[in-house]
Amino acid sequence: MTPLRIAVTGAAGQIGYSLLFRLAAGGLGDRPIELRLLEITPALKALEGVVMELQDGAFPLLAGVETGDDPRALFDGVDLALLVGARPRGADMTRGDLLEANGAIFRAQGEALGAVAADDVRVLATGNPANTNAYIAAAHAPDIPRDRFAALTRLDHNRAVAQLAAKTGAAVSDISRVAIWGNHSATQYPDLTHALVGDRPALEVVGDAAWVERDFIPTVANRGTAVIEARGSSSAASAASATVDAARDWLGRTAEGDWTSMAVVSDGSYGVPEGLVSSFPVTTRDGDWAIVPGLEIDDFSRARIDASAAELAAEAEQVRALGLV
Ligand SMILES: NC(=O)c1ccc[n+]([C@@H]2O[C@H](COP(=O)([O-])OP(=O)(O)OC[C@H]3O[C@@H](n4cnc5c(N)ncnc54)[C@H](O)[C@@H]3O)[C@@H](O)[C@H]2O)c1
Ligand SMILES: O=C(O)C[C@H](O)C(=O)O
Numbered sequence: 001m002t003p004l005r006i007a008v009t010g011a012a013g014q015i016g017y018s019l020l021f022r023l024a025a026g027g028l029g030d031r032p033i034e035l036r037l038l039e040i041t042p043a044l045k046a047l048e049g050v051v052m053e054l055q056d057g058a059f060p061l062l063a064g065v066e067t068g069d070d071p072r073a074l075f076d077g078v079d080l081a082l083l084v085g086a087r088p089r090g091a092d093m094t095r096g097d098l099l100e101a102n103g104a105i106f107r108a109q110g111e112a113l114g115a116v117a118a119d120d121v122r123v124l125a126t127g128n129p130a131n132t133n134a135y136i137a138a139a140h141a142p143d144i145p146r147d148r149f150a151a152l153t154r155l156d157h158n159r160a161v162a163q164l165a166a167k168t169g170a171a172v173s174d175i176s177r178v179a180i181w182g183n184h185s186a187t188q189y190p191d192l193t194h195a196l197v198g199d200r201p202a203l204e205v206v207g208d209a210a211w212v213e214r215d216f217i218p219t220v221a222n223r224g225t226a227v228i229e230a231r232g233s234s235s236a237a238s239a240a241s242a243t244v245d246a247a248r249d250w251l252g253r254t255a256e257g258d259w260t261s262m263a264v265v266s267d268g269s270y271g272v273p274e275g276l277v278s279s280f281p282v283t284t285r286d287g288d289w290a291i292v293p294g295l296e297i298d299d300f301s302r303a304r305i306d307a308s309a310a311e312l313a314a315e316a317e318q319v320r321a322l323g324l325v
Contacts, residue, residue, distance in 0.1 A: 003032040003063040004251075005118070007078040009109065010085025010127065011037035011067070012047040014233065018240035019084065020050065024059040027244040028251060034064040036074040038085060044069060071112035079118050080251070082243055083109060083137065086127025088234040095128040095185050095224075096315060103324040106133040107140050114141030122250060122287060125151040126243050130184045131263045131277040132315040138265065138277070139325040147289065150250070151263035153188070153279035155235070155242035156180045160190040160220045167216070168205050170197045178202075179281035179292075180220075180261035181270075181301075182308025183315075188279065189304035190220040194295055217304075253285045259292050260284065270297060270305060276312045 006023060010016050016037075023033060035054075039047045047067050054065055068074050075081060086102040089095055106125065113123060121144060125134040130151035138149040157180050165172045176196045181189040192212055195202035206212070219226075227235040246262060254260050263279040266272040269291045270280070281292040297305065319325050 001031050003034040004028065004080060005034045005036060005078045007036040007038060007075050007081040009038040009071075009081075009083050012039050012043040012050055013085065014088075014236035015084050015126065015240045015243070017050065018237045019082070019243055020054060021057065022240055022244045024054055024057060024062045026061050028248050030061065032061045032063040035062070035066070036078055037065065037067045038071055038074045039067070039069060040085075041069045071109050072116055075109075075112050076116045077118050078113075079120055079122070080247060081109075081113055081117065081121060081123045082126065082247065083123065083133065084126045084243070086133065089128065089228070091228055095130075096311075098128050099132060099315060099318060100322060102127055102129070102133060103136050103319055103322060106136040107324055110137030110140030113137065114143050117144065120287065121148060122247075123149045124243065124247055124250070125149070126239060128184070129315065131279070131312055132319060134263065135265075135275075135277045135316060136319055136324050146265040149265060149277070150246070150289070151184060151277050151279075152239070152243055152246055153180045153184050153261045153263045154246040155239055156184060156188055156190060156220060156223075156279070157261035158238070158242050158245065159223045160192075160216075163216055163219055164192065164195065164197070164202055164206075167211065168197050168202070170205070174198050175202070176255075176258040177281070178261070179259070180279045181305045182272075182279055183312050184263065184279070185308070185311060186221050186225075187308040187311045188221050189301065189308055190217055191301055191304075192216065193298060193301060194281075249284050250289065251287055254283045262289060264289060264291070267291070269293075270295075271302075272305065272309045273313060276309060276316060278309060278312055
């Protein structure tokens with residue numbers, strides 16, 4: 001089997017330190033992988049140490065590792081690009097505050113992917129603000145179809161599943177059809193209206209309408225902030241785990257009868273303006289995705305989805321004003 005060529009940016013960072021070992025240990029399946037690890041020049045020394053540790057893991061699926069600070073060299077022929085490298089926020093910042101600092105990274109990396117990546121490349125932005133970074137990268141790679149770009153909202157999805165499991169006492173594996181809509185930000189809408197616990201509607205099992213609005217939604221939407229406050233730095237292992245989950249499902253498939261959440265370029269579905277990179281419930285299959293069609297959207301959900309889409313539109317306007325697209 002030819003190895004899957006995976007670029008990981010920010011490979012010497014916090015998320016990278018967890019992500020690389022999950023990938024090498026077979027997180028995407030049993031196909032061998034070749035890692036292309038991108039860092040900024042001052043971090044290459046630290047990256048050398050990480051590569052030593054990868055070697056010391058003696059991972060049978062790890063067919064090769066290359067490192068460097070030139071995206072055009074490292075992205076050459078890659079099948080999957082995990083764009084993690086970006087500044088994380090501090091305690092008093094929103095993810096949107098990172099736009100100016102991080103947007104330029106995604107412009108340069110979008111251009112490089114467009115120039116040298118494999119024809120079948122899939123690009124997943126984890127670095128924040130993830131949705132708009134994917135939007136920027138896609139804008140600078142016009143030869144790569146838009147549906148190959150996505151941003152990570154799987155961490156929010158996993159957080160929502162975990163909160164629902166804790167509330168209902170169900171196993172996470174019994175929960176399906178949770179959805180995250182919109183931006184990976186405090187305006188995101190974690191939606192339980194279609195969710196199931198076993199074969200029962202989650203809202204019926206919860207039996208506490210006030211919990212959804214007062215506890216569930218704010219807990220999921222603000223979880224990143226809570227982790228920063230507790231840990232002193234932003235979530236890393238859970239973000240790496242969600243990045244692996246998202247890539248595995250994208251290249252593989254979502255379970256029958258279930259879906260996942262992924263921020264993808266909107267085709268106008270559910271009233272989200274076309275072109276914005278917004279989270280939707282999606283099914284995936286062998287590298288393709290489809291927004292779950294025909295879900296009923298009640299007035300509460302409508303207002304939440306619209307609010308997050310408005311924030312994404314404002315971010316898109318901001319990057320235009322900054323000359324990033
Ligand atoms: N979408 C999500 O769910 C989610 C979750 C957690 C964190 N994040 C985001 O992921 C990003 C990385 O987080 P972290 O904790 O690993 O941060 P970190 O600071 O520990 O690591 C970031 C790494 O990126 C590198 N980097 C900076 N510019 C680069 C460039 N141009 N090319 C390649 N590498 C570059 C840095 O040198 C650093 O090693 C942050 O923006 C953070 O906010 C997103
Ligand atoms: O909140 C952050 O800044 C980090 C990350 O996006 C998260 O959701 O944990």
